[in-house]
Amino acid sequence: MSFQNIRAIGFDVDGTLYHAPEAMSQQIGKILIQKAAKALSQDPDEIVEEYLKRREMYRSNTMTLNSFGLEGEKIFQSVWDQVEIHKYVSKDLKLVKMMSELKKKYRLFVITNGSGSQVERKMTHLGLDYHDFDPRIYCYDQGWVKPDPQPFLAAIESLEMNPQEIVYVGDREDIDIEGAKAVGMQTIFVGGESDKSDASCQTVYDIGLLLV
Numbered sequence: 001m002s003f004q005n006i007r008a009i010g011f012d013v014d015g016t017l018y019h020a021p022e023a024m025s026q027q028i029g030k031i032l033i034q035k036a037a038k039a040l041s042q043d044p045d046e047i048v049e050e051y052l053k054r055r056e057m058y059r060s061n062t063m064t065l066n067s068f069g070l071e072g073e074k075i076f077q078s079v080w081d082q083v084e085i086h087k088y089v090s091k092d093l094k095l096v097k098m099m100s101e102l103k104k105k106y107r108l109f110v111i112t113n114g115s116g117s118q119v120e121r122k123m124t125h126l127g128l129d130y131h132d133f134d135p136r137i138y139c140y141d142q143g144w145v146k147p148d149p150q151p152f153l154a155a156i157e158s159l160e161m162n163p164q165e166i167v168y169v170g171d172r173e174d175i176d177i178e179g180a181k182a183v184g185m186q187t188i189f190v191g192g193e194s195d196k197s198d199a200s201c202q203t204v205y206d207i208g209l210l211l212v
């Protein structure tokens, strides 16, 4: 696969730029179930089994909360505001170095299912300057959810580029790769092998090898 016509690289954040440690996922899960139970006027123990079953099916906390008739995005965001991100996301010098190389050659941007306050905190803890990424599309702030085409189309418009000149990097085939592909962007899957993307790599650090 050749990426020689690429002028911009877009990144997903969660699971792509960093991996949520198990402890963080567990803390989030616990707070989410407590909040959902409270909103439903039930005891957390009463809903935990059903919650986990649905989350397994939807692979998304937001969609799981919605399936209970709750305002998923709102609850999920309020949980993030409680999570002590600094305990789990720390400076990643290898990532910082790669981004500083990439930005010499490419426009960098992010599209993430998240809100700006939460994502910018994470990026800062990783040691990245989020201003290096433009545009920064925080789907929840706009009422969008990947793989909706809107965030990807908004990126194309902001970059003023042809979609084939843009590559999007993500760790989820169903939301990142399919979403970006649907608008004509090129794609790189991170975290294994994907038949759906134009290229695959084990970790985000390999992007430097594919694109520098």
Ligand SMILES: [Mg+2]
Residues within 6 Å of the ligand: 012, 013, 014, 015, 016, 170, 171, 172
């Ligand atoms: Mg992700």
